[in-house]
Amino acid sequence: MASLHPSSKAVHEEEDLNHVPPQEKELDAGALFVLKSKGSWIHSGYHLTTSIVAPALLSLPYAFASLGWASGIMCLVVGAVVTFYSYNLISLVLEHHAELGHRHLRFRDMAHDILAQIPSFHSLRHINLVSLVLSLAYSACATAGSIYIGSSSKGPEKDYSLSANTETRVFGIFNAIAIIATTFGNGIIPEIQATLAPPVKGKMFKGLCVCYAVLIATFFCVAISGYWAFGNQSEGLILSNFLDQDGNALVPKGFILITNLFTILQLSAVSVVYLQPTNEVLERTFADPQSGEFSTRNVIPRLISRSLSVIIATTIAAMLPFFGDINAMIGAFGFLPLDFVLPVVFYNLTFKPSKRSPIFWLNVSIAAVFSAMGVIAAVAAVRQISLDAKTYRLFANV
Template structure:
C-alpha cells in the first residue's frame, strides 16, 4: 500500500463505502485490514487505554522474582532504567510515525514503517516474524493463565472437583471467540478502560496480600542474599533483566497509534504518559512488597507464593480470590488486543473493503478465521501448559530488538541524522550506545532464558493439569 493509500485508509473513512485510492491511479486498493480492524477514530486517551492493556499485564507479578536475581538496589535501579528506556523508545517510535505522516506517509503497521525507514524488504519481514511470534505467544499465554485463574477459583470452591486445566482453556477460548468478533481495535476501547481499572485493582490487592504475608507467622524467613555461585548469580541477573524487558514489552505501538483520528501527531505522547502513570503505580508496589515478603524464596509468580500448594494461603482468602478474578478479566482484554494484528492480516486478504464491514461477504470469513485463530491458540495452550517458560525465551529474543533496538535505529535513520546533519550528534550517539548495550543484554538474556528452560525441562509434560 503506498503512502497516499495508507493516509486515506487510516483516516477513518466509513467502512460501508471505503474507497481507498492508490497513489497516482484511480484504482481501488482494497485493504480491509486497514479500513476495518485498524480504523482511525480514537482519541489520545483511547490510545492510552490500549497502551496500558498492551503493557501493564499480569506479567508484572513476576517482578518480585526479577528482583530476586538482582537484589534490592540493583533490582529497583534496573526496573527504573527499563521504564525510562522503554518510554523513551516508544516515544521515538511515535515521533518517527509523526515524521512520516508529516511527509505524507501515514503508516498504520509496524512492518510498513520498518520497510519505509529501514529500506530493505527483509527488514519488513523481520519485524513481521518477530511481531507475529510475540503476539501469538502473548495470546497463547493469556489463554493459559486465564484458564489457570479459573482453575484456582474452581479448586477453592470444589477441592475434590474433576475438571482439568484443559476444560478451563476451552471455557476461556469460547469467551474469546465470541469477543473476538468485535470488529476493530478501536471497538475495544471500553474493554481496555476496564482493563486499566482491573490492573490497578489487582496490583493493589496483591501488594496488600504481600504485606499481610510478610507480617504472617507462616511466611518464609526473609533472606535477600544472592546465590553464592558466581555463575548462577550472573545467569540469574541476566534472566531477571530479560524478565524486566518482557514485562515492559509492547510490540504493537504503531498499530495502536493507527487507531488515532488523524492528524495523529503528538497525541501518542499523551497516551504514553497515561500508560506510564498507571505503570509506575502498578509495577513498583507489587515488586517491592512481593520481594520484601518472600525474599529469595519468592516464586516466578508472586501469587503462587501467596497461595502455596501445601499449607494455608498467606493472605485473606477473599482478597486473593478477588485479585485472581481481576487478573482473569484483564487477561481476556490482553488476548483480544494482541490478536488484532493477526486479525488485521487475515482481513486484509479475506475481506472486501468495498463492501460493508457487517455485510454477509465480510462477516462469514471474519467469524470463521477469528474463531479458528482462537481455537489454534487454545490448542497450543492445552498442549503446552509450561508455555510460560517458553515465552520467556521468546520475550528475550523478541522484545528487546522490537521495542528498543529497531526503534532507536529507525529514529537515527529517519530523524536524528538528517536533522543534525551529522552522525555524531548527541542524540544519535546516545541512541547508538543504548542499542549496543541492549543488544548485548538481549543475547545474554536469551542464553539465560534457554538455560533455565533446559534446567526445568524434566518438569514439562504435554497436556498436564497445571501451569508450570
C-alpha cells in the same frame, strides 16, 4: 460535429481520483476493518496501558530474586525510562512519515519503508478503560496480599541472598533482565497510533504519559512488595506464593479468587489487543473490502478465523507451565530487539541526526547495549527453560 467536453465537476472528480494517496488506494480489508483512525489521545492511553500493564508484571518479584534490591529497582527504572523514550521516538517517526504522505498503520509497514471478534481496534477503547482499572485492581490485590503475608507469621522466612554459584547467578541476572523487558514490552505501537484521528501530533506522547503513570504505580508496588515478602523464594507468578507448600492459602480464599478474577478479566482484554495485528492479517486474507464490514461474506470468515486463532493460542498457553521462563524467552527474542533496539535505529535512519550530536550517540549506545543484552538473555532464557523442563510436564496444574 460538436465535441463533448467533461464538465467542471467531472474534471475535479477525475483529478481527485487520480490524486488519491497511494496508501489509500492500496488499503486492504485489514486496514479498513481493524485499524480505524477515530481515537483521541486518552484512547491511546487506554490501549497503551492494556498492552503494557498486563499480568506479566506479576513475574517481577521472581526477576528481583535473581537481581536483588538495588539491581532490581535499577533495572525497573532503566526499563521505564528507555521504553518511554523508545516509544516516543517510534511515535515521532510515525508522525514524520505521515506528514510526508506515507502513513504507517503496521510495524511491518515501517520496516518495509525504513529498512477476538471485536471489529476494529478503535472499538476497544471502552474495554481498555475497564482493563486499565482491572490492572490497578489486581496489582493492588497482589501488593496487599504480599504485605499481609510478609507481615504475618504465615509467610516464609525472608531471605534476599543471591545464588553463590557464579554461573547460575550470571545467567539468572540476564534471565531476569529478559523478564523485565517482557513486562515493558509493546510490539503494537504503530497499530495503536493508527487508531488516532488526525492530526495525531502530540497525542501519543499524552497517551504514553497516562500509560506510564499507571505503569509506575503497578510495576513498582508489585515488584517491591512481592520481593520484600518472599525474597528469593518468589515464584514465576507471585500469586503462587499466596499458597504454602501444602497448598493451604496464606490469605483468605475469597481474596485469591477475586485477585485471579481481576487478572483473568484483564488478560482477556490484553489478549484482544494483541490479537489485533493477527486479526488485521486474517481480515486481509479472508475478507472482501468491496463487501460491507458486517456482511455475511465477511462476518462468517471473521468468526471462524478469529475463533480458531484464539483456540490455538489458548491451547499453547495452557500447554506450557513455566510462566516466568516463557516471559524471559519472549523478552529476549521479541521485546528486547523490538522495543529497545529498533526504535532508536528507526529514529536515526529517519531523522539522520548529526554524528556529533548527543542524541545520535545516545541512540547508538542504547542499540548496542541492548543488542548485546538480548543475545546473552536469549541464551539464559533457553538454558532456564531446559533446566525447568526436567521437572515440569505439559498441561501441568501449577
